[in-house]
Amino acid sequence: MVDLVFEIGGPQGGGIESAGQMALRVFMLKGYRVYGTREYHSNIIGKHSYFNIRVREDRALAPNLPADIVVSLDAESVFTHFNDVGEFMVYDTGVLSKDIDSIQSMSKYLKARVKEELDANGVPHTVDGVIKLLDKRGKKTVGVPLRSLLKTTAERAGVSLVSISRAINTIGMAVGLSLIGVELEHLEKAIELFFAGKQKIVKPNVIAAQVAYEYAKENFSSIHRKKMPDGPHVNPVKPRLVVSGNDIVAMGKIAGGLRVQTYYPITPAADESLYLEKFEDFPLTPEAAEKLGLERGGIVVVQTEDEISALNMAIGASLAGARAATSTSGPGVSLMAEALGYAGIIEAPVVITLYMRGGPSTGMPTRNSQSDLLTALFQGHGDLPRIVIASGDHEEAFYDAIKALNWAEKYQTPVIHLLEKAIANAMKDLFNPDLSSVVIDRGKIERNPPIPFPRFKYTEDGISPRAFLGDTVVWYTSNEHDQYGRRNEDPVERIKMQDKRLKKFETAAKEIPLEDKVTLYGDPDAKITLVGWGSVKGAALDAIEILKEEGINVNYLHLRMFMPFPSEYVRSVLEKATTVIGVEGNALAQAAQVVRMFTGFEIPHLIIKYTGRPIFVQELVDSVKHVLNTGDKKVVLSLGQ
Amino acid sequence: MASEKVRYMADTWKDWCPGCGNYGIITAVEMALKELGIPPHKAVDVGGIGCSGKLPEFLAINGVHTLHGRPIPVATGIKLARPELTVLISAGDGDTLGIGAAHFVAAGRRNVDITLLLHDNGVYGLTKGQASPTLGLFIKTKALSKPNINSPVNPILLALASGYTFIARGYAYHVKQLKEIIKAAIQHKGTALVDILQPCPTYNNVYTKEWYEQRIYYLDEEENWNPVVEKPEELEKKMEQTIAKALEWEERIPLGILFQDKTKPEYFERLKIRIPFIEDIPPYKQPIDVNGKPIVDVAQIFVDKLVI
Numbered sequence: 025m026v027d028l029v030f031e032i033g034g035p036q037g038g039g040i041e042s043a044g045q046m047a048l049r050v051f052m053l054k055g056y057r058v059y060g061t062r063e064y065h066s067n068i069i070g071k072h073s074y075f076n077i078r079v080r081e082d083r084a085l086a087p088n089l090p091a092d093i094v095v096s097l098d099a100e101s102v103f104t105h106f107n108d109v110g111e112f113m114v115y116d117t118g119v120l121s122k123d124i125d126s127i128q129s130m131s132k133y134l135k136a137r138v139k140e141e142l143d144a145n146g147v148p149h150t151v152d153g154v155i156k157l158l159d160k161r162g163k164k165t166v167g168v169p170l171r172s173l174l175k176t177t178a179e180r181a182g183v184s185l186v187s188i189s190r191a192i193n194t195i196g197m198a199v200g201l202s203l204i205g206v207e208l209e210h211l212e213k214a215i216e217l218f219f220a221g222k223q224k225i226v227k228p229n230v231i232a233a234q235v236a237y238e239y240a241k242e243n244f245s246s247i248h249r250k251k252m253p254d255g256p257h258v259n260p261v262k263p264r265l266v267v268s269g270n271d272i273v274a275m276g277k278i279a280g281g282l283r284v285q286t287y288y289p290i291t292p293a294a295d296e297s298l299y300l301e302k303f304e305d306f307p308l309t310p311e312a313a314e315k316l317g318l319e320r321g322g323i324v325v326v327q328t329e330d331e332i333s334a335l336n337m338a339i340g341a342s343l344a345g346a347r348a349a350t351s352t353s354g355p356g357v358s359l360m361a362e363a364l365g366y367a368g369i370i371e372a373p374v375v376i377t378l379y380m381r382g383g384p385s386t387g388m389p390t391r392n393s394q395s396d397l398l399t400a401l402f403q404g405h406g407d408l409p410r411i412v413i414a415s416g417d418h419e420e421a422f423y424d425a426i427k428a429l430n431w432a433e434k435y436q437t438p439v440i441h442l443l444e445k446a447i448a449n450a451m452k453d454l455f456n457p458d459l460s461s462v463v464i465d466r467g468k469i470e471r472n473p474p475i476p477f478p479r480f481k482y483t484e485d486g487i488s489p490r491a492f493l494g495d496t497v498v499w500y501t502s503n504e505h506d507q508y509g510r511r512n513e514d515p516v517e518r519i520k521m522q523d524k525r526l527k528k529f530e531t532a533a534k535e536i537p538l539e540d541k542v543t544l545y546g547d548p549d550a551k552i553t554l555v556g557w558g559s560v561k562g563a564a565l566d567a568i569e570i571l572k573e574e575g576i577n578v579n580y581l582h583l584r585m586f587m588p589f590p591s592e593y594v595r596s597v598l599e600k601a602t603t604v605i606g607v608e609g610n611a612l613a614q615a616a617q618v619v620r621m622f623t624g625f626e627i628p629h630l631i632i633k634y635t636g637r638p639i640f641v642q643e644l645v646d647s648v649k650h651v652l653n654t655g656d657k658k659v660v661l662s663l664g665q
Numbered sequence: 666m667a668s669e670k671v672r673y674m675a676d677t678w679k680d681w682c683p684g685c686g687n688y689g690i691i692t693a694v695e696m697a698l699k700e701l702g703i704p705p706h707k708a709v710d711v712g713g714i715g716c717s718g719k720l721p722e723f724l725a726i727n728g729v730h731t732l733h734g735r736p737i738p739v740a741t742g743i744k745l746a747r748p749e750l751t752v753l754i755s756a757g758d759g760d761t762l763g764i765g766a767a768h769f770v771a772a773g774r775r776n777v778d779i780t781l782l783l784h785d786n787g788v789y790g791l792t793k794g795q796a797s798p799t800l801g802l803f804i805k806t807k808a809l810s811k812p813n814i815n816s817p818v819n820p821i822l823l824a825l826a827s828g829y830t831f832i833a834r835g836y837a838y839h840v841k842q843l844k845e846i847i848k849a850a851i852q853h854k855g856t857a858l859v860d861i862l863q864p865c866p867t868y869n870n871v872y873t874k875e876w877y878e879q880r881i882y883y884l885d886e887e888e889n890w891n892p893v894v895e896k897p898e899e900l901e902k903k904m905e906q907t908i909a910k911a912l913e914w915e916e917r918i919p920l921g922i923l924f925q926d927k928t929k930p931e932y933f934e935r936l937k938i939r940i941p942f943i944e945d946i947p948p949y950k951q952p953i954d955v956n957g958k959p960i961v962d963v964a965q966i967f968v969d970k971l972v973i
Contacts, residue, residue: 052972217972263964264972271970275963281953284746303966305940312960316952321961322940324745324948329771333738336731340711340742343729344750345949348742366732426959453972456964464954475706476725492949493727493743494750497706501722501730502714510677511722511730 026056026081026255028204029088032197033074033105034097035129036067039193042218043097044075045451047197048266049214050206051079052453055255058266059084059562060451061638063665066291066389071129072100074665081255084453085417085562088641089663095200097170097193099151100127103138104665106154109163112247114200115151117167124149134665164247168199168239177235181228191232198236203244205252208237263456269447270295272418272454273377276425277349278306278323279457281464282375284341284348286326286334291389292448293353293379301325331356335363339372343500345492347429349375354383354396357403357440364438365404370500370509371480371488371525373432373439373467377425380444380558382636391636392446394558394609397618400440401587407522409529411435412587413540414442416561418452420584426462427540434467435532436490442586444609446559446638471495478507482520486527533588541590544597546572546579553601554648555627557583557615559638560607566641567648578648586618595623605629605651609639630658637664673698673705675725681716686786686837686863691720693835693843694753694782698726701751701848708751711740713760715791717784720755734765737772740779747949748933751851752779759789762798762818772856773827777932780850780857783820784837786865787872794868801871808868821911821923824858825904830931831857832907832924836881837864838874842920849922855931862918877918884910884921894926 030047034040044060051058056079064073076087090110096102099122102115124135124142139149145160147153155165173195178185194215201211211233219225240248257264267275274296277285287297304323313319324341328334334350341348352360357378367374380396382388400412411431415421421443428439470477473491477498481488488507491498499509504521506512512521546568556564564580571578581597598604598619606616606627611634616627631647633639643663650659673695681687698708708726712718714733721728727750731739736754744752761769761783772781787800794808798818805812824832831853835843843861850857862881864874884890894903907924933944954960964971 049972214972220969260973265964265967265970266972267967267970271967275967278966279959279961279963281959283948283951283953284742286742306961306966308960309962309965312955315955316960318946318952320942321951321953322943322946322948324936324940324943326741326745328738329767332735333741333768333771336735336738337742337745340729340739340744341746341948342742343739344743344746346746346951347953348746362732363735366735456962459959459962462959463957464959465957466953492747493709493729494707494747494949497725497727499721499728501728502732503730509728 029091031091033101037069043193055258202240280426371436541585633661713756737768830855
């Protein structure tokens with residue numbers, strides 16, 4: 025079975041993004057599932073960035089190392105990723121003599137570690153030294169004269185060298201693809217797809233790919249892999265897309281009927297809003313258009329002055345009857361704390377999509393983390409329940425984005441939809457989502473409301489019918505209030521109103537099906553249980569398969585809804601296991617604390633990672649075995665640059 | 666015109682201090698809405714926190730009392746979703762020029778069709794009289810133990826710099842004149858500021874009724890006063906005369922419409938460039954399902970992500 029990792033690195037702004045995007049499309053055209061993890065700095069140009077692309081037949085949901093092939097477009101990539109190499113290292117012969125100390129963009133701490141390793145192996149601190157070390161280790165090192173191939177490309181395309189300098193990424197990537205036996209025609213098609221409509225860019229890049237393939241054929245035929253077999257999805261029945269986590273949430277929101285989105289620019293959330301903006305005027309399906317007599321829909325996307333405004337504005341839009349949401353990251357959601365409570369007390373439906381990144385404070389803006397779970401659950405003062413859902417992959421994120429909009433309106437509450445950088449920036453292939461099972465549920469809406477309107481009427485389930493501003497006279501206040509929304513501090517009424525608000529969440533806990541809250545993957549009778557959430561899912565699903573092959577039966581409890589929390593079910597699963605290991609991407613083991621709070625079960629072993637990098641499959645496998653062998657209570661992971 | 670029986674004032678007891686400027690302001694609002702014939706369910710008053718923020722509670726139109734400093738974004742959200750509504754904001758000088766100053770500036774940049782009634786009394790009344798952003802330097806009101814060591818912000822100048830397309834000033838005790846100014850502000854298509862000078866008889870013993878009434882005068886009583894920008898080329902000159910009037914304070918204080926720019930497009934005009942039908946079919950009016958089913962197909966919209 026094909027399980028391949030293709031890694032490509034180079035300077036930010038140097039076309040790494042495009043190279044990765046093209047490579048993803050190549051493997052999709054070849055019939056595979058793909059997962060592309062992106063690592064980059066908070067920097068516009070010059071710092072190191074890279075793509076780790078996982079290619080599999082059935083499921084690609086997590087990055088892995090070692091990589092079958094590492095394509096290094098510059099010297100820094102060679103120094104940074106030589107330990108990632110499984111089989112091939114493609115490098116630029118033009119940088120062979122480059123000394124590690126001459127690379128300004130590289131972290132001094134990484135330099136020191138690399139130098140120590142090179143010294144220990146008796147090779148110089150140059151690219152050449154690294155290549156010698158890799159040769160010694162039996163890796164296939166593939167030197168490519170990138171500049172000279174670029175020159176050939178420019179001559180053949182009849183354009184200036186400067187105008188196509190970025191095609192150097194295509195050349196490096198193409199050499200890499202040819203080495204692992206991928207046909208040129210797929211790359212040509214991928215270039216056309218990625219640069220659709222930009223013929224001026226397509227042509228030289230196609231020529232660059234051809235030049236690279238010719239060069240590889242002439243020079244590396246002895247180490248070349250044989251033709252890569254086609255994957256199972258060469259001719260998919262349904263359209264296939266390649267999307268980032270940001271993209272897929274935007275798609276979910278449009279499918280879910282979002283009509284007002286507010287945001288303030290922040291990494292790694294902003295791309296979602298920009299993508300919504302790109303498609304703010306969108307077509308309805310022909311069937312819907314015919315039924316509604318309306319061809320198009322439109323989303324108002326507002327870039328606000330700050331995140332405080334973003335959430336307050338979304339609340340305003342929601343009171344007037346539009347499905348509304350905002351999208352942000354840790355620093356932004358911290359600013360939203362007061363408005364979150366406001367939405368809570370006035371029972372305004374609103375969705376906050378929260379992309380976690382390394383914190384606290386500015387932290388590590390472009391790096392992954394799962395450290396905002398406690399913030400999502402507890403931020404804001406007062407007795408303030410809310411719905412908190414965390415997605416584990418792109419597909420979950422799509423349906424969760426729709427469900428979050430439903431829950432917000434149905435239970436008239438803020439919903440926090442948790443995602444993380446590892447999902448937001450990861451590129452995933454996807455079959456066109458099936459919407460036949462999707463329901464749009466706007467909850468209790470009074471279409472012919474009396475004047476004035478008892479907006480906060482006491483009801484059995486705690487949910488009062490809603491009326492929109494403009495359909496009648498409605499009163500809202502951030503103060504405690506009576507059934508008409510008028511300020512009221514009467515002690516007896518206060519109990520009733522507070523209880524009414526809490527009651528809604530009991531109703532939600534009852535009505536929301538268990539499968540939306542938690543999933544147990546693998547053998548339900550396994551005696552070893554991993555507990556995780558968010559992007560841990562991808563690595564955990566692979567890990568339980570690998571462990572099973574090695575004779576270790578492990579299942580994975582994937583937590584999705586943290587409020588209302590499926591306490592009974594989670595407790596029953598955990599109590600059944602003899603060994604429970606919590607796996608998550610933060611230093612406090614936040615989900616483990618939440619599990620203890622809601623179930624009383626203390627998870628005895630923890631595997632955690634807070635380097636800002638995602639959990640790689642193999643390091644999870646190794647650490648689970650380590651815990652089983654040693655009984656260690658805590659393992660801290662650190663793989664990946 | 667709305668019928669005589671239509672009520673704009675709620676029967677809630679108004680818990681403001683005797684003599685509070687808010688009684689004048691709320692009456693002016695009531696009269697303005699009545700005379701413009703805006704039905705109560707088509708009008709919204711969005712309040713901040715403090716004595717000013719209680720206005721929505723005492724009116725019988727839609728009322729949205731918000732957080733301290735945040736009525737502008739909430740009002741903006743309401744208007745964007747349902748532009749047919751007349752959206753007013755009742756907020757204090759602390760709300761708009763202190764804690765919510767970022768929103769005050771941003772509102773001017775967007776030019777959404779909302780009307781900001783700025784209750785300008787120089788003090789934080791409900792927390793017992795601390796200095797607000799409009800209290801003058803070295804002024805010591807009776808509630809302050811020491812003189813104020815912060816300079817005041819000039820709301821007129823700040824609004825002008827921020828791009829407000831309608832800037833006026835009223836006086837809380839001149840209900841009839843204030844009503845006319847509020848009517849003009851509501852009828853203006855774009856963000857309108859009415860800076861309402863308002864004595865706080867309880868805490869501001871410096872900017873009193875007497876102090877104001879010795880200084881205030883109405884611009885429309887002046888010869889040749891014309892604050893309206895009809896063509897872009899008039900902008901600079903009109904802004905200059907507004908700045909000159911905005912700087913008058915110690916001796917004379919001008920009231921009335923200080924500036925109105927009819928050349929700048931309102932926010933929906935700008936949105937229409939991006940979504941042509943958005944004003945006719947604004948967010949609240951758009952269907953999002955047919956019998957509970959989504960009305961879009963992902964692969965039909967996001968064609969840039971297709972790999973086929």
